[in-house]
Structures are given as C-alpha cells and as structure tokens.
Amino acid sequence: MNETAPLRARAEIDLAALRANVRTLRAHAPSAALMAVVKSDAYGHGAVPCARAALEAGATWLGTATPEEALALRAAGIPGRVMCWLWTPGGPWREAVEADLDVSVSGMWALREVVAAATAAGVPARVQLKADTGLGRSGCQPADWPELVTEALRAEAGGRVRITGLWSHFACADEPGHPSVRAQLTLFREMVAYAEERGVRPEVRHIANSPATLTLPESHFDLVRTGIAVYGISPSPEIGTPADFGLRPVMTLSASLALVKHVPGGHGVSYGHHYVTPVPTTLGLIPVGYADGIPRHASGTGPVLVGGKWRTVAGRVAMDQFVVDLGGDEPEPGTEAVLFGPGDRGEPTAEDWARAAGTIAYEIVTRIGTRVPRVHVNREQDG
Missing domain, CATH: 2.40.37.10 (Lyase, Ornithine Decarboxylase; Chain A, domain 1)
Structure with missing residues (x-):
C-alpha cells in the first residue's frame, strides 16, 4: 500500500512509537521479562507488524487471548514464546501443542483436553496454570487449586505437559490503593507457594498487567504482561497521561x-x-x-x-x-x-x-x- 496515497480513511500505526513504548515499559520492570499482548489484532493496530516491532524492542514473550490468534502469529513466521489463554472445550489444542505455544489451563476439563492433545501429538504441552485470585473470570479458584496442581504434576511426571508458568490477573490495578490489589497479590503468592512446595518449577510467575507494570513494582515477579500501554495509551488516565508514563500513542x-x-x-x-x-x-x-x-x-x-x-x-x-x-x-x-x-x-x-x-x-x-x-x-x- 502507498503510505501517502489519499484514502477515505486510514489508521496510521507508528511502529517507532511502539518500539519506544516497549523500551519504556522494560525500564519500568527491569528485573522481569516483558510480554507484549497482541490480542484482538494488537488492540486494533495489526498483530503481525506490531508483534515483530515489539520483539525488536526487547519483548521476549507475546500474548494473545484466543489460540487462533496465536496460531496466526506462528503462520506468519513469528518465533519465540507465545501464550494464549482464552480456551473453550474442543479448541485447537493439538495445533497449539504442535506450534509450541504456551497454553493456559484454569480447570480440569482444560487439563484433560491438553493432555489428550499432547498424547496425540507425541510431544509435551507447555502449560501455564491460572489462579483466580479475585477477578472472577477465568482461573482456578483456591478451593480447586490443589486438585489442578496435583493432576498437572501427574501429567508432567508422565511426560505429557511441562508446567511453564503460574499466573493470575488483577481486577483493579488501574485504581492504585484499591484493597483488592493487595488482597490479590497476597493470594497469588500463597497459591504460587502451594504449587512450588508440591514440586512445580515454573519458568515464569506473572500477575502484572499494564497498570501494575507502571505503578506496582512488587507485582512484577518474573514477567509483566503489557497490553494497552504497548500502544501508548494510559491504562490509568485518572493518575497519568501517556506522556506522564513516558508513552506515546501509536x-x-x-x-x-x-x-x-x-x-x-x-x-x-x-x-x-x-x-x-x-x-x-x-x-x-x-x-x-x-x-x-x-x-x-x-x-x-x-x-x-x-x-x-x-x-x-x-x-x-x-x-x-x-x-x-x-x-x-x-x-x-x-x-x-x-x-x-x-x-x-x-x-x-x-x-x-x-x-x-x-x-x-x-x-x-x-x-x-x-x-x-x-x-x-x-x-x-x-x-
């Protein structure tokens, strides 16, 4: 496409701004790896070019919601670690396993399906166990966590999966000081400790989204998941503009x-x-x-x-x-x-x-x- 041709309408995407945003976010969390979330076609910005630009700027993980989004990145030749988390029964588990994706598991049905897919593929699946620490969407409730951890470890011992991560998601990180933030962080630490005491050795533990990356250093753990901030939009406009956070809209x-x-x-x-x-x-x-x-x-x-x-x-x-x-x-x-x-x-x-x-x-x-x-x-x- 001619970048200067007159068009009825156009959404110009400045990849230099995106790369600068990724570098800024890495500086906010210097001890953690950075995942650039490119779900929903990179928040409307174009998943493949934005994924490439984010990797060039030092992101070491990419994140999508659906497995189809993650598989499309692989089809476009995007390398490296890609995680996807929004699964429904009967999803493309085997394709995800064969594409070397990290898949999220929130309950026993998902663990059973990914184990079956890994068995059929003949290679272990990369699995990240998600804890519901208070958001109330996907993720395993604390009462069900022992069963999920036990069965995931059994599958790992059988060579069907590798537990690569333990993770959760904040409900109110865009409201610094909200009591749920502290409560979720405490519960996440407890659920991680439980899994690790029973033998889980995750590569990454992560709970920080864009607002937590920018405002809550103790939440950074091994990996931060940055979505909207990658695209230069403030996740917490009440406490800071993009410029306040060193970001530029893309x-x-x-x-x-x-x-x-x-x-x-x-x-x-x-x-x-x-x-x-x-x-x-x-x-x-x-x-x-x-x-x-x-x-x-x-x-x-x-x-x-x-x-x-x-x-x-x-x-x-x-x-x-x-x-x-x-x-x-x-x-x-x-x-x-x-x-x-x-x-x-x-x-x-x-x-x-x-x-x-x-x-x-x-x-x-x-x-x-x-x-x-x-x-x-x-x-x-x-x-």
Missing part, C-alpha cells in the same frame, strides 16, 4: 473530508435531526461511521480536527459517515480530518473520544473496523 485515525457545503440556519443534520444549525453555516462530511468503529454513543460529542480547529460531531453518527459543523470555514474536499492521534498537532486523542463516548480508550482503538486500512510506518528499527 495509532492516528484520519479521514478525507468528503464534502463541504453551505446550509441555512435551522437546517437539520443527520438522522433524527438531533442537531439543527443555529445560523447559516458550512457542514463537512466525514466518511466514517459506526461500521468503521466510530462510537454512535459519541453522537453530538466526538471531537475531530479539521483545518486546524477542533470540531464536534453534529447530530448522530451514521453507519458510514457523520457531519461536523465547520462554522462557515470552507476547507477543500479531501482535507484531512483527524479523529485522534498522539495530540502533537492539537488533534484529539483516543482518550478524548473515550470521554465523549462514556467508555475507555481501549475500546476506541480496538473497535476500529476492517474497512479502515492500517498503514504501518517506521517499520525499520533505527540504528
């Missing part, structure tokens, strides 16, 4: 202005006429909508930089387009409209859109749809 979402026209005062705009022009003005048509991931909840509030000025979505966001009131300005069709980016040029950020839509910046970047091409720039590492 994605810039822009579109080409499709139409500029004069309308009289009192003219309704978009479905339902929730916006009516107060005076004669000019309207600009932005050719992206909720099918492209623009939140409909940001109707009337979403910010856009056009012609050097912040504009606001006028009326409802439609499936393929929305309108901004240009206040009489007349930029040419084709003028760049920047929905969000790092903020260097005065443009809104993903966090600004999150506030406008009543959500979090994670959702803003991950929901950008497949009709918007990802244009990866700065692919080559400096030096």
Whole structure:
C-alpha cells in the first residue's frame, strides 16, 4: 500500500512509537521479562507488524487471548514464546501443542483436553496454570487449586505437559490503593507457594498487567504482561497521561473530508435531526461511521480536527459517515480530518473520544473496523 496515497480513511500505526513504548515499559520492570499482548489484532493496530516491532524492542514473550490468534502469529513466521489463554472445550489444542505455544489451563476439563492433545501429538504441552485470585473470570479458584496442581504434576511426571508458568490477573490495578490489589497479590503468592512446595518449577510467575507494570513494582515477579500501554495509551488516565508514563500513542485515525457545503440556519443534520444549525453555516462530511468503529454513543460529542480547529460531531453518527459543523470555514474536499492521534498537532486523542463516548480508550482503538486500512510506518528499527 502507498503510505501517502489519499484514502477515505486510514489508521496510521507508528511502529517507532511502539518500539519506544516497549523500551519504556522494560525500564519500568527491569528485573522481569516483558510480554507484549497482541490480542484482538494488537488492540486494533495489526498483530503481525506490531508483534515483530515489539520483539525488536526487547519483548521476549507475546500474548494473545484466543489460540487462533496465536496460531496466526506462528503462520506468519513469528518465533519465540507465545501464550494464549482464552480456551473453550474442543479448541485447537493439538495445533497449539504442535506450534509450541504456551497454553493456559484454569480447570480440569482444560487439563484433560491438553493432555489428550499432547498424547496425540507425541510431544509435551507447555502449560501455564491460572489462579483466580479475585477477578472472577477465568482461573482456578483456591478451593480447586490443589486438585489442578496435583493432576498437572501427574501429567508432567508422565511426560505429557511441562508446567511453564503460574499466573493470575488483577481486577483493579488501574485504581492504585484499591484493597483488592493487595488482597490479590497476597493470594497469588500463597497459591504460587502451594504449587512450588508440591514440586512445580515454573519458568515464569506473572500477575502484572499494564497498570501494575507502571505503578506496582512488587507485582512484577518474573514477567509483566503489557497490553494497552504497548500502544501508548494510559491504562490509568485518572493518575497519568501517556506522556506522564513516558508513552506515546501509536495509532492516528484520519479521514478525507468528503464534502463541504453551505446550509441555512435551522437546517437539520443527520438522522433524527438531533442537531439543527443555529445560523447559516458550512457542514463537512466525514466518511466514517459506526461500521468503521466510530462510537454512535459519541453522537453530538466526538471531537475531530479539521483545518486546524477542533470540531464536534453534529447530530448522530451514521453507519458510514457523520457531519461536523465547520462554522462557515470552507476547507477543500479531501482535507484531512483527524479523529485522534498522539495530540502533537492539537488533534484529539483516543482518550478524548473515550470521554465523549462514556467508555475507555481501549475500546476506541480496538473497535476500529476492517474497512479502515492500517498503514504501518517506521517499520525499520533505527540504528
């Protein structure tokens, strides 16, 4: 793809910024290895190029939610340690074993399926046991932990698995001082100690996500799992901006202005006429909508930089387009409209859109749809 060609819309992904973010995160956790989480197509940024860039910058692990995401990395030739954790019964266990993935096990059904797959493949599976220390999603409850540990050790003794990790996930690490953080950390230490006392020798113990990596050094253990922070978005906007943490947003979402026209005062705009022009003005048509991931909840509030000025979505966001009131300005069709980016040029950020839509910046970047091409720039590492 021509990186400078005019497009209806584009999500420019700055891989130099991503590499710098990984180096910054490594500096926050110098005694731990770093996993770059590239689930959900690298939070909407493009899994394969982002995975490669993260490895170039010193990440030694990659993480995905689904096994299919992890297998796609392998199919693209991505080497090294890749972990995936969101399994359902009947999943591609054998393919994962043969691809040398690390797979997460939260309960006995999963252990049975991975043991069967390893037996069929004729090679041991890399297994990481997940403890539910209080998040209440996946992970093994403390009451069931002894059985899972015992059976995993039996499978390891039989050559079916290698227990490579013990791990858990925080519920409220983005709220420093929340009592659940301390409680989860204490329980994780206890569950790890139980497993190790019975003979588990994990390569890595890990619980720290992006906010814990940045704010809770005692949670770093052997490995930190960094997701949203890799992409330059603050996991805790209440306590720090990306710049406060030494991070830079990686994605810039822009579109080409499709139409500029004069309308009289009192003219309704978009479905339902929730916006009516107060005076004669000019309207600009932005050719992206909720099918492209623009939140409909940001109707009337979403910010856009056009012609050097912040504009606001006028009326409802439609499936393929929305309108901004240009206040009489007349930029040419084709003028760049920047929905969000790092903020260097005065443009809104993903966090600004999150506030406008009543959500979090994670959702803003991950929901950008497949009709918007990802244009990866700065692919080559400096030096």
